[in-house]
Amino acid sequence: MALTLIVLLPFVGALLPGLMIRAGRNGCALATGAVTLLAFVLLMSQAPAVFAGEVVHARWEWLPAIGLDANFFLDGLGFLFAGLILGIGLLIITYARFYLSRNDPMGQFYTYLLLFQGAMVGIVLCDNILLLLIFWELTSLSSFLLIGYWKHLPEGRQGARMALAVTGMGGLAMIAGMLILGEIAGSYDLSTILQEGEAIRASQWYVPALILILLGCFTKSAQFPFHFWLPHAMAAPTPVSAYLHSATMVKAGIFLMARLWPVLAGTDWWFYIVATTGLFTMVMAAWIALFKDDLKGLLAFSTVSHLALITFLFGLGTPIAAVAGVFHIINHASFKAALFMTAGIIDHETGTRDIKKLGGLMVLMPITMTIATLAALSMAGVPLLNGFLTKEMMLHEALHTEWAGVPWLLGAAAVVGAIFSVAYSFRYIAHVFLGPKRDDYPHHPHDPPFGMYLPPLILIVPVVLIGLFPAAVAGPLVAVAADAVTGGNLPDYHLAIWHGFNLTLVSSLAALALGAFLLWRHRQANAVRLSVPRPEAKRIFETLVDGAAAGARLFTDGLHNGSLRRYLAVMIGACILAGATAFLNASHAPGGRELTHVPIITLLAWAVLIGACVTIVIFHRQRLLTLVIVGVVGMLVSLGFVYLSAPDLALTQISVEVVTVILLLLALNFLPKQTPRDSGTGRRLRDGLLAGLGGLGVGGIIYAVMTRDFTTISDFHLAQSKPGGGGTNVVNVILVDFRGFDTFGEIIVLGIAALAIYALLDGALNGPAVKRLRSWVPDQERARDRHPMMLVVATRVMLPLSLMVGLFIFLRGHNEPGGGFIAGLVVAIAFLMQYMASGFGWAERRMKIDYHLLIGWGVLAAGFTGVGAWIAGRPFLTSDFAHVHLPVFGDFELATAMAFDVGVFLTVVGSVMVALANLSRLARVTEGPISDDPMDVDPQRRGPGTGMPDAAHTGKAEG
């Protein structure tokens, strides 16, 4: 319970600063401090148990279904880290109270700080890796708020953004790694995972999981190649830098490596990735730190270097190295936090952090100088201070481990790193405090108020005490923490200053001497640095990001350029590919059905059909020609129906073909005769290829399907047509009875389509298009006899005959080929021809029917027929029939379906005529007033610019 409370306290307490800020800055700081102190005391109350080797657990089931539980546990490692976080947090809160100026919103600052503190404590105490992920990202978020706290500094913004981008992305990668880890271990509880080291290391998913988790750790702890964000985050207020970048956030990555050490460490992969990265980062960052003129920049790179040192120690994978790593965590936290705070004091008092503008502060700020010197000497690894102890241990391990068969490589590199480390540590003392006093400090420097130097002073105490009496002061803590890291395999070790005169001591002393020498030759070293190429990681990162963005832009613009044709090509291509994959992976060989005999006539028709299609493709820009060939295709299809003994379909097909071709012809009249050329050769080749492949694919599927046996439902319809629907024409019975509902829907659609034509053309005639229509000039010469006599006479003769045929087809429809649909089309064609022959004006005066109404009546008639079935107590559209004998027509059934067919008939006629009437309105606009005469010849009627008009003369005749 206490554990959960320790984690929750900072979160709940985060509300306090916002409330307490009204009570003044002291009250605010006190409240924040009290929260932290309470958590710290709670933690200390667990100390006896921890030092007795117990592991304290607190469990709370939260989302057991996905293994996310609010479990916490406290062992040595957790205790060490939680202590550091809360203890240093307390000091930082004190320090910040004096550091922040009156204008800074302190309440906000403390709120963020507590949020961050809670997230950090959560990371080190939680016993569930999913929960750990949550806390992990929470630290990223709250640190982002803290770093970006000084919003008026542009560098602060950039620092915050980069910190968030790098650590946030690393954290996301870690999610996948953690999930895999949990899956291998079978649980998301850390304490369970820690028992499964063997299984995890043996798993084939060990390496991906390791890499993903290390991505999270390395980004968080600023290891190469992700080290660049940390120095840029230094624009934050110094209390933030001191807290986040010495003791806490950057150590989260280290913590996780330590936590998972029993599980992940000990393999070659671990050694080569972690130890190499650590050592390389250590040397590189130390070298850069030596030449940083910004005090905090120097400390930032030195932090990277020291974190790398710890990483290196853990990376070695031996228990004794892990002990050293744990020990260095304590040492580094103490001296580095103190150093950051002194840097903040110097900045605060002198007004600058630029080493070049500093120097000679020894006299002016004696207390600060004492603290800073002790801390810096410890960082350099000078004996009798705590930094020396761990540096010795690190050098010892490095000198006695071989890397890829080379025994001296690690040792040499570690010594070089140590030299640089000594040099920059000494520089922090020499170039800031020593030297002559200057008279151009931006402010007049003096030691800060007590509250400001108290925190670093407190931190110096362990630096010295551990340095003098390591085993007594730090021994127990290191022991329990290292015990947790090594999973109970604590090696035999001895924390002491003197290990005898050996290689390690020699190299350590050599490093001190050479470091001092290097600082003496700082100017020359700098010249060397400037003369070699210096790849700057930040710029590389930005170049990479820019490059990726440019690449993405190239890709996106290429793919999504707004061209509909390209989209269609991609979609169809994808479908062909997917379809082909499915087709080829399945059993696609032809089935066992016997193929039917192909007579020559079929082959011929097939060839003509293909030829017509190819012609359409070739001449698709000639609209009129295309339409004619489309008509040919339709005719061939209807012939095919005839050939396959489907007269009904053939009749329907033919009449539909005729009506659509006529209507299309009338409409095309108002459009250019050619479509514009719209694609180049390359694109046409692409489209041709896609079309060919698609056609082949569909053909293949059809072939595969049709050569296999299948059951058909036609037998059912053939058997049920007469007894169920009262007709022997199965197609018609299906239309008006079995599938009556479909037909009902279809005629409604047909009616709506006609109305849509009306609405569209009506809109066009009232809109801007009408101007274009008025000025429209036909692009071909017109015939002078607008309504030719031959046609007029023929259609008049045909009209009664056609109507008769229509009626005949309608009536016999139920048993023989025919029906309302075909009859409607036949009658419509008969009317259409009258309009074509004598013009709209003439025909309209004689046909005084409102075609809109016709559609409406048709739909209603069909609907009422359906409803009629309800009266007989049967479902909608159930048909009934009776046999009737009429003298002339003979014996026939009178089915209710016939009334339905009337509706179909009316709707079809109405729809066709509405379409026609609207096209005629277009014609009226373009051609002016239309004569009502049945036949007229207008010799003036010519195309554009063709000769002189003849004398005005209009021939008239009666039809």
Add this chain to the structure above:
Amino acid sequence: MSELPIMGPALPEIFLAIAVMGLMMVGVFVKPDRALPLVSALAIAVLLVAGALIAAGGGGYQLAFGDLFVVDRFAVFMKLLVIAGSVLAIIMSEGFIRREGMDRFEYPVLICLATLGMLMMVSANDLIALYIGLELQSLSLYVTASLQRDRLRSTEAGLKYFVLGALSSGMLLYGASLIYGFGGTTEFGALAAHFGELESVPVGVITGIVFLVAGLAFKVSAVPFHMWTPDVYEGAPTPVTAFFAVAPKIAAMALLLRVMMGPFGGMVGEWFQIIWFVSAASMVLGAFAAIPQTNIKRLMAYSSIGHVGYALIGLAAGTEEGVTGILIYMAIYLVMNVGTFACILSMKVKGRMVEQISDLAGLAKTKPAMAAALLIFMFSMAGIPPMAGFFGKLYVFRAAINAELYTLAVIGALASVVSAFYYLRIVKVMYFDEPAEAFDPVETRGLKAIIGVAGVIVLAFIFYPSLLADNAAVAAVSLLQG
């Protein structure tokens, strides 16, 4: 023969259908200047009643209309999400349509019709019912996309959507006809029974499934059938885009789930590779293609492509856990997206809508509350804990890992790393760039409330995730067990 088919379970849909026609009448007979607010308010009321009917209907497994229509807990869950998406879309569009010359009462009517189509999709238990629902939805959406008739981009968006949508519908029908040809029925239960007996899956069925998936992938805008998304999102009026991004995606995802886990649930092995590929490609494309975007609507298009990819991970897993993951993902996706679009709809300078990301510069200074809300949404979209979006990803990733789809999970995690980049870029622009011109005050109380509530939900989800997770789990069980 003589009794009416069972219709009771479809009561909400029947009610909605009749009410929509009533709404149209109201719109025609009320004075033009009063029509839109009245019809909008009525539409919200109608949708809410339909939602209440759905919720009141419970979730017991029921069939209606001769097994064409099914209601179960899964359907109830998804339908409530759809209704929520539609209602929020109408509320959000209030100010926009009044200002941008889109004030036709047909807009809420079309949304209701589209919603009706979506409800039918969610409940479809038959290939025919599936298609009818899908088309009712699609046709309404085509029209809403081009509702700003006098703006070129809007009409272009509508036209493109229509042409490509028609193509995808054609593919879907082709696939459905193949499946019918081999299954001998269009009803899902009978199909499942039929395919369950087969020893090997015939070529026609596999090809049919491929085309069916292609058609549905278009509707959820999954790669490679996503091509329409950026153009339509950018071109359509913003409230319409907001609607597109949420409700139709949820409905199409529900449909995809029902089809894949229902009739074809027994042959996961045959189709999981398709879904695997579609999912991975969507995540990767959504992550990379969004990087160079400068228009926030276009960015959201790519973001939604990516999110669909993540959700599809759950389907690739093909397990109950995966379905639960998808349901949770879609619910969270709804909240995040609605919140984000509410913010986008508030991006207005001196009465003029702006939609460039750079217009957000310095929002943290000029409008701290809105910036904070958008920050929450962006973090959530990136999947950064402790926001709700993290849990969505967590559930599907977990399902993938438990189904041993490690590669897919890793691709997903890496894609989310890349996509974090552009979400965080927005945060950076808001918080660290020099302020651009300040936005006008958020227009309507509805928008304000949506931003606020969505933000709180995304933030507070972590405290009570089981509310959603338990319901989703129950819904997933009902889908798989019938």
